[in-house]
Structure formats: C-alpha cells, structure tokens
Amino acid sequence: MAGGKGxxxxxxxxxxxxxxxxxxxxxxxxxAINLLSKHSITDIAVTLAYLPEKIIDYFGTGEQLNVKLNYxxxxxxxxxxxxxxxxxxxxxQTFIVISGDALTDLDLTQAIEFHKKKKSKATLVLRKExxxxxxxxxxxxxxxxxxxxxxxxxxGEVFSNTINxxxxxxxxxxxxxxxxxxxxxFSKDLFPKLLEEKIPMYxxxxxxxxxxxxxxxxxxxTQFYMLSENLQLPVxxxxxxxxxxxxxxxxISKKAKLIPPLYIGKNCVINDGVELGPNTVLGDNxxxxxxxxxxxxxxxxxxxxxNFCEIRGAVLCSDVQLSSRVKVYENSVIxxxxxxxxxxxxxxxxxxxxxxxxxxGTVLTQNLIWGTQSKKNIxxxxxxxxxxxxxxxxxxAAKLGCSFGSVFKKEGAIVVGGDDSKGSSLxxxxxxxxxxxxxxxxxxxxxxxxxxxRFAIRHFNALGGIHVKGDALKPNTISIEFLNExxxxxxxxxxxxxxxxxxxxxxxxxxxxxxxxxxxxxNLDYFYIEEGKKYVSNLKGIKEVAPSVNLLSSSLKAxxxxxxxxxxxxxxxxxxxxxxxxxxxVMDKIRAKAWKGQHILTAVIKENGESLVLIDxxxxxxxxxxxxxxxxxxxxxxxxxxKLIAPHTFPEVVDRLGKTYNCPVIRTKNxxxxxxxxxxxxxxxxxxxLQFILNYDAVWGLGIILDFLVQKGIELxxxxxxxxxxxxxxxxxxxxxxxxxxxxxxxxxxNQITNKELFEGVRIEDKRGWGVILPDxxxxxxxxxxxxxxEEYARELCEFFTDKVKGILETxx
Numbered sequence: 001m002a003g004g005k006g007x008x009x010x011x012x013x014x015x016x017x018x019x020x021x022x023x024x025x026x027x028x029x030x031x032a033i034n035l036l037s038k039h040s041i042t043d044i045a046v047t048l049a050y051l052p053e054k055i056i057d058y059f060g061t062g063e064q065l066n067v068k069l070n071y072x073x074x075x076x077x078x079x080x081x082x083x084x085x086x087x088x089x090x091x092x093q094t095f096i097v098i099s100g101d102a103l104t105d106l107d108l109t110q111a112i113e114f115h116k117k118k119k120s121k122a123t124l125v126l127r128k129e130x131x132x133x134x135x136x137x138x139x140x141x142x143x144x145x146x147x148x149x150x151x152x153x154x155x156g157e158v159f160s161n162t163i164n165x166x167x168x169x170x171x172x173x174x175x176x177x178x179x180x181x182x183x184x185x186f187s188k189d190l191f192p193k194l195l196e197e198k199i200p201m202y203x204x205x206x207x208x209x210x211x212x213x214x215x216x217x218x219x220x221x222t223q224f225y226m227l228s229e230n231l232q233l234p235v236x237x238x239x240x241x242x243x244x245x246x247x248x249x250x251x252i253s254k255k256a257k258l259i260p261p262l263y264i265g266k267n268c269v270i271n272d273g274v275e276l277g278p279n280t281v282l283g284d285n286x287x288x289x290x291x292x293x294x295x296x297x298x299x300x301x302x303x304x305x306x307n308f309c310e311i312r313g314a315v316l317c318s319d320v321q322l323s324s325r326v327k328v329y330e331n332s333v334i335x336x337x338x339x340x341x342x343x344x345x346x347x348x349x350x351x352x353x354x355x356x357x358x359x360x361g362t363v364l365t366q367n368l369i370w371g372t373q374s375k376k377n378i379x380x381x382x383x384x385x386x387x388x389x390x391x392x393x394x395x396x397a398a399k400l401g402c403s404f405g406s407v408f409k410k411e412g413a414i415v416v417g418g419d420d421s422k423g424s425s426l427x428x429x430x431x432x433x434x435x436x437x438x439x440x441x442x443x444x445x446x447x448x449x450x451x452x453x454r455f456a457i458r459h460f461n462a463l464g465g466i467h468v469k470g471d472a473l474k475p476n477t478i479s480i481e482f483l484n485e486x487x488x489x490x491x492x493x494x495x496x497x498x499x500x501x502x503x504x505x506x507x508x509x510x511x512x513x514x515x516x517x518x519x520x521x522x523n524l525d526y527f528y529i530e531e532g533k534k535y536v537s538n539l540k541g542i543k544e545v546a547p548s549v550n551l552l553s554s555s556l557k558a559x560x561x562x563x564x565x566x567x568x569x570x571x572x573x574x575x576x577x578x579x580x581x582x583x584x585x586v587m588d589k590i591r592a593k594a595w596k597g598q599h600i601l602t603a604v605i606k607e608n609g610e611s612l613v614l615i616d617x618x619x620x621x622x623x624x625x626x627x628x629x630x631x632x633x634x635x636x637x638x639x640x641x642x643k644l645i646a647p648h649t650f651p652e653v654v655d656r657l658g659k660t661y662n663c664p665v666i667r668t669k670n671x672x673x674x675x676x677x678x679x680x681x682x683x684x685x686x687x688x689x690l691q692f693i694l695n696y697d698a699v700w701g702l703g704i705i706l707d708f709l710v711q712k713g714i715e716l717x718x719x720x721x722x723x724x725x726x727x728x729x730x731x732x733x734x735x736x737x738x739x740x741x742x743x744x745x746x747x748x749x750x751n752q753i754t755n756k757e758l759f760e761g762v763r764i765e766d767k768r769g770w771g772v773i774l775p776d777x778x779x780x781x782x783x784x785x786x787x788x789x790x791e792e793y794a795r796e797l798c799e800f801f802t803d804k805v806k807g808i809l810e811t812x813x
Contacts, residue, residue: 001166002029002100003049003074003083008215011335011353012317017051019100020058021213022300023223025247025265025283026236027058028213029100033065034234036098039108042067045090046100047083049074080166081184085175097168097186103222104210105233106167111204115169118144120202122174122194125167127210136164136187140203149192162203165210174199209233216331220315223298224279227261237263244277247284265301289324297328304390306342314346317354321390339390343734359737361780378502379495380778382672385479388423392478394430401434403501404482406508407494408463413441413519415465415483417453419557420446423478424468431466431480432518439510442518449558449609451697452528454487459527464490472554472579472607488676488692529565532700535693536569536707543570545710547600549702550574552590554581555607562605562699569703574599582606587613587621595619600709601716605698612698614705616717625651629723631694631701634708635687636661642687645678647671648759649772649785653726669760670774672696727769727791729798731784732776733805740775743782743808747773764801768793771801 006018013021019029036044044067048055052073062069072087084097094115096108106125115123124146126138137150140162149164164187177193178184194201209229213219226233227243237245243260246252249267256270259277265284270276273291280294283301288294292309299316306324313330316322320334323342328334332346335354344362346352351367358364378384384400386392405414414435418424432442440463445456453467464484471477482490482498490498501507533539549571553559556577563575580586581604594602597617604613614622614630622630632644632654641663646654648667658665668674679692694701709715735743747762761774761783769788776783784801788794 001080001083001097002046002055004101005050006101006214009213009219011333011351012216012219012315014335014354015051016336017048017054018213020054021101021219022283023103023213024226024235024237024245024263024281025301028103029055029059030065031103031233032098032100033059033062033067033069035104035106035108036096037065037067039112041096041108043070044068045070045072045087047072047074047086049077049083077183078181079183079185079189081175081178081186081190082182084186085178085180085182085184088180091172091175094169094171097166097170099166099212101214102166102210102212103226103233104165104167104206104208106206106208106210111167111206112169114144114204115202118202119200120169121171121199122191122201123169124191124201124203125165125169126162126203126205127165128161128205129163138162138164138203140205144202144204146191146195146201146203149187149195162205165206166212167210169204216315216333220296220298220313223263223281224261224296227263227279227281235263237265271307283318296330300336313348321387323360323387359780361734362736378499381776382489383479383481385477385778387476388426388478390476392423392427392480394426397427397430397480398434398437399502400480400498401431402437402507402509403434403498404431404464404466405435405438405440406501407497408440410463411440412463413443413460415443415445415453415456415460415462416468417445417448417450417456417465418468419448419470419555421470423470423476427478427480428468431468436515436518437510438508439514439516441516443521444518445521445524447557448524449555449561449699450481451609451699452524452561454483454696455528455531456521456524457483457485457487459531469608473582484677486677486680488680489671489673491673491677492671525561525564528561529568532565532697532703533568535690535700536703538707538711539569541710542706546570546572547706547710548572548574548598549706550594550599550602551605552576552578552581552602553605553607553609554579555605555609558605558607558609558698561609562603562702565699565703566706569706571706578604591615591619591621600706603698603702605702609698610696612701614716616720617715618717620717620720622716622720625726625728626720626723628695629653629657629726630719631691632657633719633722634694634705635690636663637712638708640687640690641685642691645675645688645691647675648763649774649783651726651728651787652770653724656724671777727788727794729784729786729788729794731798731802733782733784733802733809735775735780735782735805735809737780739809740782743805744773744775746808747804766797769797771797773801773805 002019004018006013020027046069048071056071059069070090074083078086111125138146139148140146211218211222213222235245237247240246244258245263247266250264252270253272255272256274262277262280264282267284268282268286270288271290274288275293279296281298283299285302286299287304289305289307291307292305294311296313297311300318302319303316305322308325309322310327314328314332316334317336319337321339325343326340328346330348332350334352337354338352338356340358341360343360344358347365350364356368416428416432418428435442443460450467453465457465467481469479484490549566551562551573559575559577563573566573594615594617602615635642644654644658644665647670649670655665666678668678679688744762751764761772763772771786774783782805784798786794786797788797
C-alpha cells in the first residue's frame with residue numbers, strides 16, 4: 001500500500017510520497033520490500049496514487065531488490081480495500097497487505113503459519129499499545145478470534161490495548177464482498193462485514209517492532225530506535241565503532257567528535273570541530289561546516305551546513321543549504337531546497353515548506369508556507385552577492401548575462417573582468433554565455449582588479465561591464481558589480497530594470513549567426529599602467545627622489561599591479577601579501593612597523609583594488625572619512641576646479657571646506673553608485689574625475705598622492721597634521737527585515753518628520769550635533785551615523801540613536 005500523501009508529515013512529504021520518506025537513508029518502503037523478500041515473498045503489487053512516478057522511478061521492476069514489482073495506479077481514491085481490489089487478477093492466492101510507510105521487523109513466516117493453522121480468511125496483525133487512542137482497537141478472545149472493532153476510541157471506549165497495524169493476511173475470496181471500482185475500506189467496511197457474516201477472522205499479536213511514521217515525532221523516533229535497539233532490520237553502512245555507522249566515501253576530520261548512536265551516509269564531509277550525535281542521521285553527500293553541532297536530528301541527501309551551525313531535534317530535507325551560524329531548534333522541519341542565510345534562527349516547532357529562502361539574521365517563529373520569506377532585491381549596497389552554487393549558480397549567472405545584455409538598446413561590447421578564482425571563473429563563463437545569447441560582444445579582460453575593469457570599459461568604449469570577485473573572508477561567496485559606460489556602478493534605475501528583466505525573462509535573443517566571439521585581452525595590465533601615468537604630472541621629480549613605499553594587500557593581483565605601477569613612476573617598493581589584512585590585530589602590526597619611518601608612507605590596497613588605507617611614519621592611519629578629507633585637500637591645494645561630492649551621511653567638515661575654498665558641495669544618497677555617478681557627470685571636469693580616481697582606484701590614486709607629496713616636498717605626516725578635526729561615530733543595530741519600515745515610520749512620527757523632509761533614512765538634528773538612521777539594503781541591520789561638536793557628544797548621540805532603534809525593535813507591533 002503506497003498511495004499515501006502523508007499530509008501530517010508535511011513539509012517532509014511536499015513533493016514526496018510518504019513511502020519514499022527516508023529511514024536511515026533508505027525509503028521506508030524499501031524496508032518493507034526487503035522484509036517480504038527475506039520471507040520468500042517476491043511477487044509484489046504496489047498500489048499508487050500520490051506522485052506515483054517518484055516510487056516507480058526509484059524501485060523500477062524491483063530486480064535490484066530481488067523481487068518483481070507490479071504497479072497499480074488509482075486515478076481516484078478508492079479506500080484501502082478498494083485500492084487492493086484494483087490489483088485485479090494479481091491476487092489469485094493467499095496474499096499479504098502491508099503498508100509502504102510503516103517500519104517493522106515482523107516475522108511474516110510465523111504470522112502466515114498462524115493464519116493457516118487457524119484456517120482464517122482474514123488475519124489482522126495486531127500489536128499491544130499502551131495509549132491506543134490514535135489507532136483502531138481490535139478485541140480478540142483467548143484463541144485470537146476477533147470479536148469487535150473500535151476505530152480510534154476515546155478513553156472510555158478502550159476495552160483493549162491491541163491495535164490494528166494495517167498488516168493483513170487475506171484469502172482472495174474476501175474481495176468478493178465488494179466490486180472493483182467501489183470506494184471501500186478494510187477497517188470501516190470490509191472487516192465489520194466479514195465479522196457480521198461470521199467469516200473466520202483472527203488477530204495475530206506480534207511482539208516485534210512496528211511503527212507508523214505518520215507524524216514527525218514517530219518518524220524521528222523510528223530512526224532513533226533503529227540506531228539504539230537491536231532490530232531485525234538491515235542498516236546499510238559499516239559500523240566503524242559501536243553505535244556509529246558510516247557508509248563508503250565519507251571523510252571525517254580527526255578533530256570531529258562522534259557520539260553514538262549515529263548514522264552517516266555516503267560521500268559526506270565532516271569538518272574540524274564538528275560534533276555529531278547522539279541520534280544524528282545524515283544522508284548521502286552532506287557537508288557539515290567547521291564547529292557545527294547536531295543532536296537528535298536528521299539530514300536528508302545533499303544538505304550543506306556552514307560553520308558554527310546548531311541543529312537540535314530537527315529534520316532538514318534534501319538539498320537544504322544553511323549558511324554559517326544558523327540555529328534550528330526542536331521539532332522544526334526545513335523543506336527541500338530551502339536556503340537559510342547567515343545568523344538566521346528557526347524556533348521550535350516551525351515548519352518551512354520547500355524552496356523557501358530565509359534572509360540573514362531572520363528569526364522565524366511561525367511556519368513559512370506560502371510564497372517565500374520577504375526577500376530583498378538581488379542588488380545589495382553595490383553588487384549582486386551570494387554563495388557559489390547556492391545563490392550564485394551558473395544558471396543564475398547566465399540569466400544575469402541575458403538580462404544585462406538586454407538592458408542596452410544598441411549593440412556593442414560588454415567588458416567582463418574579475419579575479420581568477422575557480423568560483424569567479426565559473427560564474428564569469430556562465431555570464432558570458434548569457435550575454436552572447438543576446439548578440440552583444442564580450443571583451444574578457446581575465447584576471448583583473450576592479451579599477452582595471454572600470455578602465456577597460458572606458459578604454460574599449462564599451463556599453464558597460466561587470467566585475468566578478470571572491471571574498472577572502474568568505475571563500476564560498478561571490479559578488480558581481482555591474483558597471484555603466486563610464487565605469488561607475490550602474491544606477492538604481494538600471495538595477496531595477498535589470499531585476500525586472502530577470503523576473504519577467506523579457507530578454508532579447510539573437511539568431512545563431514548573430515552570436516559574436518569573445519575577445520580575450522591578455523595585456524590589459526600594460527595599458528592600465530600607462531594610462532595611470534598620465535595623471536602624474538611630476539614623473540621626473542619622483543624619479544629623482546625615488547621615494548620608498550611599503551605596499552601591502554591581501555590580493556596578489558592588486559599587489560603586482562600596484563608594485564609595477566609605482567616602480568614605473570620611479571619609486572622603491574617593498575611589497576607583501578598579507579592575509580586577513582582588515583583584522584584589527586593585523587593592522588596594528590602594520591602600523592607598528594610603519595612607526596620605524598623607513599618609508600615615505602605605508603599603503604594598504606584592499607582586495608578589490610579600489611580602497612586605499614594610508615599609514616604615515618608615525619603609525620597613524622588614514623582611512624575612510626579621514627582619507628576622503630585628505631583627498632579633498634590634495635585636490636584643492638593642487639588648484640583643481642571641482643565640486644566636493646559626498647554622501648549625506650558624511651561629516652559636515654566637507655561643508656566647511658567648501659566655504660573655505662569657495663567651491664560647491666554636492667550631497668548624494670549613501671550608495672557608492674550615487675557618489676560615483678555624480679563624480680563622473682559630463683560637466684564635472686578633470687577635478688572631479690581625479691576625485692573619482694582617488695576614491696575608487698587605489699593604484700592610480702596612490703600615484704597622484706605621491707606626486708603631490710614630492711611636488712610639495714612634504715611627507716604624509718605633514719598632510720595628516722593639517723587635516724581639520726571632526727568627531728564622527730558609526731554603528732550597526734541588527735534587526736529583522738520586516739522591522740525596517742516600522743522603525744523608520746515610528747522615528748518619523750516621534751520626531752515630526754514629514755515625507756517631504758526625507759532624503760534617505762531619517763536625519764535628526766540635535767544641539768549636540770546630528771544623526772542619521774539608515775536601513776541597510778543588503779543586510780538585516782540599521783546603520784547609525786552621528787556627528788557631534790565634541791568627541792564626547794558624538795559618542796553620546798551615537799549611543800542615543802542606537803538605543804532609540806533598539807527600543808523600537810523591542811516593542812511589539
């Protein structure tokens with residue numbers, strides 16, 4: 001009997017018939033077939049209704065299990081007895097009816113002998129159950145003869161504790177009591193009728209194991225019982241230690257801890273610091289990230305867990321993907337193919353239906369059934385980002401390529417750049433195929449840093465381009481930056497257009513004759529370096545001084561390009577790749593070495609080649625806002641005509657500079673795209689292009705800074721001494737995605753801010769300074785920016801606004 005939907009087991013059975021639910025990595029129905037085969041019953045009819053192809057595709061003819069399977073599909077529900085009658089002429093002798101979704105090690109041979117000895121026409125296999133309220137109760141006499149049936153009795157009707165297991169041994173003539181095609185049930189219709197007709201019926205009380213996996217609790221208990229008890233059922237794996245079964249091809253770190261009983265399927269990977277068990281079951285091809293812990297939980301095939309995950313008493317269906325630090329608690333179920341992002345939590349008893357996505361930092365307290373979790377747009381603050389082969393698949397990249405190629409109304413070239421990591425190469429190649437399908441030309445600049453890709457777009461007069469790169473701190477993460485014809489990140493309006501094309505798939509397709517070959521560029525390094533020299537006005541002076549520069553980066557490519565460029569200017573360069581360069585303790589060591597004063601400056605190029613951190617020979621660091629002010633001062637002192645462009649969250653020191661030098665200040669939205677595109681407007685001139693270079697090209701920018709220092713005959717420390725003072729604080733407050741709008745609305749109401757006054761986020765003025773509360777586009781956090789007239793006031797304001805947001809988040813909706 002294999003037609004059950006398993007409604008009570010959902011979401012385990014969404015898209016999967018109940019008999020296919022895995023027990024220790026095998027469908028529960030396989031155990032029933034093996035039991036029959038063990039007792040020499042090899043000619044088997046399988047009655048099907050719900051998703052029959054799933055069962056037929058898996059078991060086939062039954063040859064692999066040494067049986068012969070015959071399938072009978074119900075077009076309409078016929079009841080238990082009706083579906084058996086549907087097997088027709090197959091049932092021409094004594095036969096057994098057994099459920100495909102219950103687990104037992106019943107001695108069938110002994111039960112059949114009992115049936116024959118009693119000359120029974122219908123023998124029901126019974127089992128003693130202390131709490132029989134959820135089952136059909138059968139009352140028998142001392143000889144085993146059936147006297148009465150009670151279907152799911154109340155406590156006042158519990159006259160016996162022997163329940164009906166749904167396993168029957170029947171003679172074919174009992175099927176003559178109803179017609180083929182009738183909707184008929186064994187317990188409710190046929191057996192009471194046979195009892196009324198005084199047909200010989202007996203109950204065989206088994207003392208073996210039996211459990212119906214109809215509910216989540218019994219499903220989990222069944223597996224745990226198989227691991228901990230000596231059942232007469234096969235475990236398809238090698239017992240490497242008492243109570244620990246591991247199948248072939250699995251790799252287990254010596255630093256992992258295995259606590260019996262537990263089962264691990266084929267080709268799994270268990271990383272350092274993992275703790276499994278007790279009562280943990282892993283299907284085939286599971287990957288458990290470092291320091292994750294699992295107890296009393298079942299993972300089906302292909303489940304991948306990031307680092308530091310905690311799974312307690314849960315079931316994760318096939319192909320579920322969990323990022324790092326995800327927590328899933330007791331009696332929760334994660335449906336097939338669902339993705340849970342970093343730091344998300346699934347509270348006890350929560351069920352997530354298949355193919356759902358839970359965003360970073362989300363806390364799920366109720367079932368997620370319809371639609372998907374409120375999902376952010378594909379673009380974050382500046383890029384499309386995701387985990388390789390989870391969010392960022394080749395299929396998705398190809399669609400992105402089709403959509404980006406379709407954004408442009410005219411034919412032209414699209415530049416594709418990025419690092420040479422395996423993940424980036426995979427995504428780049430898929431993206432290129434998508435672009436080619438639209439008839440656009442692709443220029444592949446191969447191994448490049450982001451500023452080189454920006455340069456290539458302008459150099460080749462391309463329509464736009466992308467840059468693909470990995471993340472040094474998150475090796476599985478890939479990001480794609482989309483660039484316009486000027487090399488800046490695309491605007492929000494183009495992002496929305498791209499997202500709409502992606503959703504509607506309204507892309508253009510070309511004929512095969514219009515597909516253009518990819519142009520491979522292997523010498524972009526040379527052109528990029530030569531172009532950068534044009535923005536250095538005093539090459540002769542630099543060569544004469546030959547300043548010594550300590551150059552560091554976590555990117556080998558950025559370091560190589562930076563070194564070649566500076567040496568081409570005439571600098572002496574000491575270069576080194578430094579891992580985890582953004583970590584505070586690493587930067588402290590770099591600053592300590594810079595204090596020795598061996599170099600005119602120490603420069604750190606971030607891995608994208610875009611961001612630059614300067615350190616003077618006193619160990620003082622110029623980064624972020626201070627670096628931006630230094631850029632303004634260099635350009636203003638050079639006499640460049642420019643507009644000072646900064647996001648609205650930037651300190652007001654830029655406004656004071658604007659007044660001092662009598663130049664306009666333009667405030668933009670907080671996104672890098674808004675800032676870049678303002679700097680690259682056609683009417684902005686060279687000064688603003690240099691502002692763009694100094695902010696978004698660390699290599700060329702470093703050349704311009706060295707040029708200025710040499711021309712003025714000063715050192716970086718002299719520039720730093722002349723920077724105007726400001727007092728500025730930034731902080732982040734974690735939140736749920738759905739709380740962002742509520743917090744902004746309450747802040748507006750409390751501070752009597754109208755929609756007309758809003759630019760981005762909420763800005764609140766205070767006699768001590770100001771603050772901006774801004775929800776992040778990419779992560780479930782609020783960003784707090786605060787500036788005070790003193791350092792103490794800046795801290796006070798930042799703490800005040802942080803506490804304000806936390807207070808609103810803690811209040812109930």
